Amino acid sequence: MPDFGDRGRQSMEGRPSPLAFEESQEGWIAEETIRFIESAQEADSPFLAFASLPRPHQCTSPSEPFWSWYENEELVLPPNIDYDMSLKAPHFRQTAERWRKGDWTLIEPRTFQAGRLRKLHGYLGAVSQVDHAVGQMIAFLERSGLHQNTIVIYTSDHGDYAAEHDIMEKAPGICADAITRIPMIWSWPDHFQSDHTSPQLVESVDVSNTLCRLADITPLETSDGKDISHLLRGQEQAVRDIAVTEFAWSKSVRKGQYRLVTYPAIMFPEVDDFGELYDLEVDPWEMNNLYFDPNWADLAREMERDLLE
Numbered sequence: 001m002p003d004f005g006d007r008g009r010q011s012m013e014g015r016p017s018p019l020a021f022e023e024s025q026e027g028w029i030a031e032e033t034i035r036f037i038e039s040a041q042e043a044d045s046p047f048l049a050f051a052s053l054p055r056p057h058q059c060t061s062p063s064e065p066f067w068s069w070y071e072n073e074e075l076v077l078p079p080n081i082d083y084d085m086s087l088k089a090p091h092f093r094q095t096a097e098r099w100r101k102g103d104w105t106l107i108e109p110r111t112f113q114a115g116r117l118r119k120l121h122g123y124l125g126a127v128s129q130v131d132h133a134v135g136q137m138i139a140f141l142e143r144s145g146l147h148q149n150t151i152v153i154y155t156s157d158h159g160d161y162a163a164e165h166d167i168m169e170k171a172p173g174i175c176a177d178a179i180t181r182i183p184m185i186w187s188w189p190d191h192f193q194s195d196h197t198s199p200q201l202v203e204s205v206d207v208s209n210t211l212c213r214l215a216d217i218t219p220l221e222t223s224d225g226k227d228i229s230h231l232l233r234g235q236e237q238a239v240r241d242i243a244v245t246e247f248a249w250s251k252s253v254r255k256g257q258y259r260l261v262t263y264p265a266i267m268f269p270e271v272d273d274f275g276e277l278y279d280l281e282v283d284p285w286e287m288n289n290l291y292f293d294p295n296w297a298d299l300a301r302e303m304e305r306d307l308l309e
Contacts, residue, residue, distance in 0.1 A: 012105075012119070012168075013104070013105060013115070013122075014122025015122060016062065016125075017063045021063040021129065024129065025053070026130055033049050036049055037144075037146070051134075051137060057169075060119055060125075062126045062129045066129045067121070067125045070125055075117055077116075078164045078285065080285035080286065081163065082166065083287050087276075087288075089268070090270075091172050092175055092176075096165055099112065099116070099167055100112045102115055116166070120168075123160065151214060152187040153185070153207060154183055154185040154187075155183055155185070155207065157182070159178050160178065161178050162178070164285070173247045176286060177284075180252050180254070182204070198236060199236075200237075201238075202228050203226075203240075203245075205226075206225045206227070209225035210225070210227050213227040213229050242255045242307075249264065249267050250262065253303050257279055258279055260291075260303040261277075275291040277299065
């Protein structure tokens with residue numbers, strides 16, 4: 001992790017924003033998205049709107065009332081904090097240690113324990129601010145009569161540690177389920193099954209293929225995505241055996257209840273054959289790395305082959 005520096009500290013803290021919601025990024029994006037859809041409706045034209053809401057990326061400084069919603073709440077930290085990280089990746093441990101120093105804090109008390117609660121406070125407020133913006137856009141679709149014939153997708157490019165493993169935000173990348181697990185919520189009244197959650201493995205690349213299928217458009221031949229429209233209708237056929245998340249310095253494979261993280265040998269030259277393997281049914285918070293346990297060696301090799309194939 002790079003040194004936070006003075007400019008970095010300004011964005012690391014959790015605190016309320018002086019900007020009203022209407023002046024925030026989320027408020028502006030919601031307004032412009034609505035304006036775009038209005039223009040398409042006036043032209044009687046089909047549309048595809050991509051509303052990229054930046055939070056809860058830093059700054060974790062939500063507008064009011066979203067900060068105050070959590071002001072008097074007793075925030076609950078995740079259980080995977082302050083534990084033995086000796087079997088975590090070296091860069092992961094270093095990142096956690098940097099956060100624990102607390103030198104990124106600006107507000108008293110300037111301790112890691114107080115700072116992470118403020119940061120979590122800001123994170124929750126920022127998520128609520130995003131939810132409010134999404135609600136504004138959906139409310140417009142309902143008022144304008146477009147809701148019944150509009151597919152709405154709520155998803156993200158990655159998750160957030162949100163205090164898990166003593167870390168905030170997204171670094172150091174995909175070595176944790178907190179980052180690879182994202183929301184994938186679809187809505188299309190009278191077409192998709194409502195109040196239904198599928199346990200199947202899906203990937204972000206499935207979005208474009210599924211939209212093409214639903215719009216009767218031929219998807220790109222080079223796409224690795226799958227059509228998941230049957231899941232949206234409540235039909236539980238498996239889409240794939242494994243789900244892969246790739247990053248420049250690591251790759252993650254999810255297979256059933258297990259998740260494997262592999263690293264190139266050059267990344268940790270001081271360690272011979274480093275990896276991570278977790279049983280997410282037994283250890284959903286990923287505190288017990290099974291990769292070095294001989295009893296789990298066969299599964300680790302099997303999932304490594306899955307990745308290569």
